[in-house]
Amino acid sequence: MAARSPVPTAGDWLGSKGPGYPLVLSSRARLARNLEGLPFPGASDEEELERARGMVLESVSRGVAEERDWEILFAEELRRDELGIMAEEHLTGPSFCEEPAAKAMALGPGKAAGVLVNDEDHVRIRVMMPGAQFMKAWSEADTIDNRLEREVRYSFDHQLGYLTACPSNVGTGLRLSAMMHLPALVVTGDIGKTIAALGQAGMYVRGLYGEGSGVAGNLFQVSNRRTLGRSEEEIVTEMDTVVAQVAGNEKTARKVLTRGPGLDLADRVYRALGILERARKLGFNECLELLSMVRLGVELEVLTLRDFNLLEVGAAVAPYHLGEALGVEAAGEDVDRERAVEVRRWLDL
Amino acid sequence: MAARSPVPTAGDWLGSKGPGYPLVLSSRARLARNLEGLPFPGASDEEELERARGMVLESVSRGVAEERDWEILFAEELRRDELGIMAEEHLTGPSFCEEPAAKAMALGPGKAAGVLVNDEDHVRIRVMMPGAQFMKAWSEADTIDNRLEREVRYSFDHQLGYLTACPSNVGTGLRLSAMMHLPALVVTGDIGKTIAALGQAGMYVRGLYGEGSGVAGNLFQVSNRRTLGRSEEEIVTEMDTVVAQVAGNEKTARKVLTRGPGLDLADRVYRALGILERARKLGFNECLELLSMVRLGVELEVLTLRDFNLLEVGAAVAPYHLGEALGVEAAGEDVDRERAVEVRRWLDL
Numbered sequence: 001m002a003a004r005s006p007v008p009t010a011g012d013w014l015g016s017k018g019p020g021y022p023l024v025l026s027s028r029a030r031l032a033r034n035l036e037g038l039p040f041p042g043a044s045d046e047e048e049l050e051r052a053r054g055m056v057l058e059s060v061s062r063g064v065a066e067e068r069d070w071e072i073l074f075a076e077e078l079r080r081d082e083l084g085i086m087a088e089e090h091l092t093g094p095s096f097c098e099e100p101a102a103k104a105m106a107l108g109p110g111k112a113a114g115v116l117v118n119d120e121d122h123v124r125i126r127v128m129m130p131g132a133q134f135m136k137a138w139s140e141a142d143t144i145d146n147r148l149e150r151e152v153r154y155s156f157d158h159q160l161g162y163l164t165a166c167p168s169n170v171g172t173g174l175r176l177s178a179m180m181h182l183p184a185l186v187v188t189g190d191i192g193k194t195i196a197a198l199g200q201a202g203m204y205v206r207g208l209y210g211e212g213s214g215v216a217g218n219l220f221q222v223s224n225r226r227t228l229g230r231s232e233e234e235i236v237t238e239m240d241t242v243v244a245q246v247a248g249n250e251k252t253a254r255k256v257l258t259r260g261p262g263l264d265l266a267d268r269v270y271r272a273l274g275i276l277e278r279a280r281k282l283g284f285n286e287c288l289e290l291l292s293m294v295r296l297g298v299e300l301e302v303l304t305l306r307d308f309n310l311l312e313v314g315a316a317v318a319p320y321h322l323g324e325a326l327g328v329e330a331a332g333e334d335v336d337r338e339r340a341v342e343v344r345r346w347l348d349l
Numbered sequence: 350m351a352a353r354s355p356v357p358t359a360g361d362w363l364g365s366k367g368p369g370y371p372l373v374l375s376s377r378a379r380l381a382r383n384l385e386g387l388p389f390p391g392a393s394d395e396e397e398l399e400r401a402r403g404m405v406l407e408s409v410s411r412g413v414a415e416e417r418d419w420e421i422l423f424a425e426e427l428r429r430d431e432l433g434i435m436a437e438e439h440l441t442g443p444s445f446c447e448e449p450a451a452k453a454m455a456l457g458p459g460k461a462a463g464v465l466v467n468d469e470d471h472v473r474i475r476v477m478m479p480g481a482q483f484m485k486a487w488s489e490a491d492t493i494d495n496r497l498e499r500e501v502r503y504s505f506d507h508q509l510g511y512l513t514a515c516p517s518n519v520g521t522g523l524r525l526s527a528m529m530h531l532p533a534l535v536v537t538g539d540i541g542k543t544i545a546a547l548g549q550a551g552m553y554v555r556g557l558y559g560e561g562s563g564v565a566g567n568l569f570q571v572s573n574r575r576t577l578g579r580s581e582e583e584i585v586t587e588m589d590t591v592v593a594q595v596a597g598n599e600k601t602a603r604k605v606l607t608r609g610p611g612l613d614l615a616d617r618v619y620r621a622l623g624i625l626e627r628a629r630k631l632g633f634n635e636c637l638e639l640l641s642m643v644r645l646g647v648e649l650e651v652l653t654l655r656d657f658n659l660l661e662v663g664a665a666v667a668p669y670h671l672g673e674a675l676g677v678e679a680a681g682e683d684v685d686r687e688r689a690v691e692v693r694r695w696l697d698l
Contacts, residue, residue: 137600249623263682278623333612 011111011128014089018131022299023247025179025219025311026130028090029137032143032164032173033123036153040165041102041118049102049118056117060106061325064144069109075100083319090128090179090311093210094117110253113140115148121173123148123311127334134176134239140233141174161228171228176239177210180246181310182286183218183296184253187268194249195220202226203242208288208314217281217288217314222246258300273305277349287343294347306348313346353645356561360460360477362392363438366663367480370597372646374528374568374660375479378486380494381522385502389514390451390467390573398451398467398531405466408500413464413493420456424449433669439477439528439660442559444468462489464497469514470522472497483588484524487581490523510577519564525588525673526559529595530659532567532645533602536617543598551575552591557637557663566637566663571595607649618646622654628698630685636692637668643696655697 003308006111013026020309025287034040038052057072064304075083075096081098096119104117108264125148155163161171167176185191194321195205207213222234222243257265272293276282282290283334288310295310315321322342343349358698362375383389387401404579406421419502424445432446445452445468453466465563472496504512510520512617518524522649534540544554555570556562557572571592572583606614621642625631631639644659646652671684671691692698 168599261682263686270627270629271624274623274625274627276623278611278619278626280619333610335429337612 006158008042009254011021011089013128013130014111014315015309016130017309018129018133020132020243020247022310023180023182023250024132024243025131025181026128026311027137028129028175028177028179028223029125029127029134029141030175030177031125031141031162032121032169032175033125033145033148033162034155034164034317035096035122036155041120041122042165044118046102052122053102053104053117056115056123057104057106059148060115063147063151064108064115065106073105073107073143075103078305081320085324087209088318088320089315090209093119095126099232102154102217107185107209113144115144116280117236123154127142132240133245134243138174138176138236142232167264168225169227171226171230172230172235174227174232175223175237176235178222178239178243179208179311180217180220180222180243180250181295182220182246182253182297183290183292184252184257186218187265187296188253188256190249190253194246197244198222198242201242211248211252213292214285216285217292217310218294219288219310219314229311254296254300266298266302267296268292269300269302273297273303273349276343276347279340282317282340282343283336284317284319287339288314288337291343308346316346317343352560359439360440362459362477362479363664364658365479367478367482369481369592369596370479371644372482372529372531372599373592374530374658375477376482376486377439377478377524377526377528377572378474378476378483378490379526380472381470381518381524382472382474382494382497382511382696383504383513384471385504387471390469390471391514393467395451401471402451402453402466402683403442405464405472405497405507406453406455408497409464410607411476412496412500413457414455422454422456424452424454426668428664430669434673436558437667437669439558440475443467443561445685446581462493464493470518474505481527481589481592483527483592487523487525487585491581516575518571521579521581521584522578523581523584524572525584526570527574527588527592528557528660529569529571529592529597529599530567530601530641530644531569532641533606534599535567536614536645536665537605538604539598539602542620543595547591547595550591563634565634566641566659568637568641568659568663602697603645603649614648614649615651616649618642620645622652622698625692625696628689629667630682631689631692632685633666633668633688636688637663640692655693657669660693665695666692 035052035055038048041049073239083100086092087094091114106115111168112128114126125141125144127137129137159162161175164170164173182191185194198205202225204223204225208219210221224238245256272290272335276290291310291313298305317339319335322338326334326338384401384404387397390398435441436446440463451467455464457463461477463475474490474493476486478486487609506512510617511522513519513522531540536541547554551574553572553574556564557568559570563605573587621639625639640659640662647654669682671687675687
């Protein structure tokens with residue numbers, strides 16, 4: 001197991017293309033688990049948190065990492081901008097960044113797999129994959145889960161399943177998510193119908209950084225809500241079905257856009273390109289919106305451009321990434337100016 | 350005197366630079382006169398209008414045009430788009446275009462001088478000059494006026510001066526106007542104060558096409574309101590003073606912009622450039638706004654660009670000009686698309 005590296009570079013999965021690309025940019029499987037005999041992290045004192053962290057990291061070290069190169073990051077040892085960078089790369093949620101005390105992360109090679117310790121639950125296993133690969137992501141998370149379970153005893157109820165801090169995760173503790181790029185549904189205004197239908201189908205629809213984050217760049221995180229009373233395989237099947245439906249809606253909206261007055265679409269796409277080429281400063285959300293429109297243009301063959309992955313460029317121009325590159329506070333006009341330069345570098349403009 | 354040419358090309362003054370350029374793009378002197386013994390055009394019947402037109406055109410022909418190449422345009426013989434083109438080149442106002450019956454225009458070489466017949470008054474002498482040249486514009490109008498007065502008798506009152514259809518023109522009948530480009534006053538928000546001060550000083554502030562037209566491209570027409578009880582020389586002096594003051598305000602605002610956070614200005618200017626370079630369609634007003642920002646950028650040395658005159662390009666991308674080039678109705682998406690192409694041609698983008 002490697003020593004903590006200063007700032008991790010982005011995971012391989014972030015810039016890769018998988019099944020369903022470019023409508024489905026990435027998949028995530030997340031399993032929530034807690035240690036038997038210890039209160040949930042939110043109810044634990046300092047000593048209990050330290051004990052939990054020690055137990056989980058030791059079991060990762062023995063059960064998971066022995067054959068592979070994992071690295072361990074103690075949250076309180078990371079600088080604020082290092083924590084921010086991890087969140088911008090979708091490795092952690094905001095709580096890991098904002099209250100780092102007694103938290104840790106074990107990160108697998110390529111950052112595809114990770115184990116978060118003492119976040120909302122003692123153990124959160126997280127596996128990322130490019131494109132729509134829910135079965136594969138879940139299988140890998142399941143493998144890690146099984147190896148950990150050889151080392152520690154989880155809090156488990158034979159009626160309910162795995163017990164978790166938040167009742168919404170009780171049961172399988174499995175949440176599958178897809179990061180989807182849905183610009184045509186936004187442009188045509190049909191996104192509202194799709195989101196309403198997803199809500200009725202028992203799915204969450206969230207923004208770029210998951211729970212509590214806003215939508216930016218027409219990127220939507222779609223995930224299952226129900227984790228209780230159904231098998232993991234059923235959840236995988238549900239995700240496959242729902243994500244295919246949403247992708248179908250987006251494809252229909254794209255046909256509407258290309259069949260409609262073509263000038264409207266081309267004008268929007270080219271104006272976005274013009275601003276990306278020429279702006280002297282760009283806010284993060286605006287930059288993502290422009291990138292989203294330009295990608296839509298590329299995908300609908302309205303313009304040609306150097307190939308780029310929206311999620312990868314999105315991380316590279318996020319505030320902490322740029323702040324890190326500049327060596328300044330990750331805010332303000334310097335970052336906005338650097339973003340305008342950086343995005344042109346990525347797009348070869 | 351030449352026969353009516355189909356569509357006149359733009360006047361030389363429109364694309365030229367005069368004193369006070371680029372803040373003062375053009376000057377106009379206008380004298381309002383009416384024929385003695387005939388009712389004002391608005392109160393005339395068809396036969397009286399025809400008589401007035403015949404008398405005025407004959408006097409132009411004998412008194413003004415004998416040595417020079419003037420052309421006579423009968424408004425009702427012009428197509429709608431030809432009338433529109435003349436209005437877009439600031440040769441006529443909207444009433445000439447909308448109610449052409451019995452109206453006419455005698456147009457001097459280079460379109461700098463003209464005599465409008467049967468518009469609001471029987472005779473409106475109009476002289477255009479590039480930059481701020483109020484004395485010169487008035488002198489030339491005065492010369493034409495004197496020559497016409499050798500041929501016809503004007504309606505004149507020894508107490509009031511020249512009598513006109515609208516009381517606001519009684520007296521000298523002289524209205525001087527400056528077309529000013531004031532983008533920095535708009536960007537800083539100080540334009541409101543300047544307009545209020547102009548109102549208090551007895552000046553009109555109008556839009557791109559004078560009375561009743563909206564402001565577009567940060568272009569403002571400043572003109573004297575009072576024509577009665579003062580000499581023409583006093584009106585010229587007033588215009589010189591007022592226009593210099595407004596230009597001073599604009600210069601101050603430009604200093605504020607360049608001393609302030611430079612990135613804000615550069616960002617606005619370059620975004621305008623990016624949209625001009627890339628948009629697939631442009632509305633007329635939006636196009637003027639973008640041109641105005643790009644000109645401001647050129648004048649403040651934020652960017653370099655092929656030199657262009659805002660008023661000249663503004664006329665070239667106006668609806669009737671583009672419609673004429675396309676041979677279609679001067680409206681709709683075709684014109685907006687052509688405008689995006691045409692503006693890039695003018696700017697060498």
